[in-house]
Amino acid sequence: MDPGTSSPPPAAGATQVEGSPRQPGDKLAVFWNEGMLAHDAGRGVFDSGRDPGFLDVLDQHPENADRVRNMVSILRRGPIEPFLSWHSGSPAHATELHSFHSAEYIEELVQANAAGATKLCEGTFLNPGSWGAALLAAGTTLAAMRHILDGQGNMAYALVRPPGHHAQPDRADGYCFLNNAGLAVQLALDSGRAKVAVIDIDVHYGNGTAEGFYHTDNVLTISLHMWHGSWGPSHPRSGSVDEIGEGKGLGYNLNIPLPNGSGDAGYKYAMDQLVVPAIDKFQPQLLVFVIGQDSSAFDPNGRQCLTMDGYRKIGQIMRSMANRHCNGQILIVQEGGYHISYSAYCLHATLEGVLDLQAPLLDDPIAYYPEDEKYTKKVVDMIKNCWNESIPFLKDI
Numbered sequence: 001m002d003p004g005t006s007s008p009p010p011a012a013g014a015t016q017v018e019g020s021p022r023q024p025g026d027k028l029a030v031f032w033n034e035g036m037l038a039h040d041a042g043r044g045v046f047d048s049g050r051d052p053g054f055l056d057v058l059d060q061h062p063e064n065a066d067r068v069r070n071m072v073s074i075l076r077r078g079p080i081e082p083f084l085s086w087h088s089g090s091p092a093h094a095t096e097l098h099s100f101h102s103a104e105y106i107e108e109l110v111q112a113n114a115a116g117a118t119k120l121c122e123g124t125f126l127n128p129g130s131w132g133a134a135l136l137a138a139g140t141t142l143a144a145m146r147h148i149l150d151g152q153g154n155m156a157y158a159l160v161r162p163p164g165h166h167a168q169p170d171r172a173d174g175y176c177f178l179n180n181a182g183l184a185v186q187l188a189l190d191s192g193r194a195k196v197a198v199i200d201i202d203v204h205y206g207n208g209t210a211e212g213f214y215h216t217d218n219v220l221t222i223s224l225h226m227w228h229g230s231w232g233p234s235h236p237r238s239g240s241v242d243e244i245g246e247g248k249g250l251g252y253n254l255n256i257p258l259p260n261g262s263g264d265a266g267y268k269y270a271m272d273q274l275v276v277p278a279i280d281k282f283q284p285q286l287l288v289f290v291i292g293q294d295s296s297a298f299d300p301n302g303r304q305c306l307t308m309d310g311y312r313k314i315g316q317i318m319r320s321m322a323n324r325h326c327n328g329q330i331l332i333v334q335e336g337g338y339h340i341s342y343s344a345y346c347l348h349a350t351l352e353g354v355l356d357l358q359a360p361l362l363d364d365p366i367a368y369y370p371e372d373e374k375y376t377k378k379v380v381d382m383i384k385n386c387w388n389e390s391i392p393f394l395k396d397i
């Protein structure tokens with residue numbers, strides 16, 4: 001709780017910079033455009049947008065500009081700053097969106113934007129400024145992917161909002177309008193990458209991305225999420241272990257629903273026992289790491305209890321898989337994460353991990369929540385048995 005713990009002593013940062021084996025210029029490229037702050041989903045009782053009339057203070061919508069302002073500022077002013085380069089994103093063209101979304105759905109969004117403020121589905125509000133921000137989020141993610149595909153760098157992070165992983169080919173869902181990661185994956189496929197893996201650690205099921213690639217074996221989608229319920233007609237309960245893809249894609253959608261409170265040790269176990277073996281079998285040419293800090297210990301929308309240490313370890317595992325299979329190429333795409341300050345800290349830790357910085361650059365300001373990984377380990381072992389029996393390419397993991 002000592003504010004002094006939020007910044008490392010200068011010497012610690014300096015040691016890390018000098019001690020890093022990384023080459024000059026081998027930085028993580030952050031793609032950002034402040035126009036994305038223009039999306040304002042309003043206020044209400046949590047994310048409903050409703051004012052019951054008897055509360056003096058209403059919540060900001062969880063997916064608000066402040067959370068991302070803090071993500072930008074911690075990366076610009078935190079100790080990770082020397083390891084980053086900054087790049088500006090620009091809006092996607094409507095035609096670029098058709099690679100993942102139906103033309104009818106895009107037209108629906110254009111019309112909704114022209115008509116003014118509207119609620120598209122539960123918790124998802126398209127207000128003046130929202131469509132422009134959504135186009136910027138998609139375009140910024142595509143720019144980050146192009147950075148990798150064009151050989152300008154191996155690591156890129158699309159710091160974007162509104163988020164995208166619930167957006168389905170033909171409908172908005174869960175604060176998401178356009179599937180930023182899905183568009184980037186399709187761009188990689190269209191650019192000649194034969195195998196792309198998506199690993200989504202946002203606390204919610206990445207249902208939109210899964211749906212977009214459900215029938216293909218070119219894209220392995222893996223989602224680690226809280227076993228959460230439906231939030232309305234756009235999102236019936238889904239994300240179970242037995243949703244494994246269809247047709248050619250059978251076996252190429254892997255869901256890892258984890259018990260509430262899984263915590264750092266539980267997530268590490270799931271990564272080691274399930275994700276790493278699956279990726280080693282699949283051998284992707286590019287990794288897309290979809291991150292949401294709503295799996296943190298203090299997120300209003302999640303119950304998974306990850307701390308900065310857990311995020312850092314997951315980031316390190318991602319980097320080692322990218323090194324092993326993808327020549328170090330990894331695109332990171334921002335999704336949820338709704339605690340205004342802790343999300344920024346957890347982001348910092350995740351990127352420290354991806355950069356493979358050996359010592360933590362930043363102390364955890366609030367990690368103290370208890371975790372019990374015993375139940376999570378049982379669940380992970382059960383999922384592993386399911387995969388052995390039902391996923392042909394994972395019979396012997």
Ligand SMILES: [Zn+2]
Nearest residue numbers: 202203204336
């Ligand atoms: Zn989420």
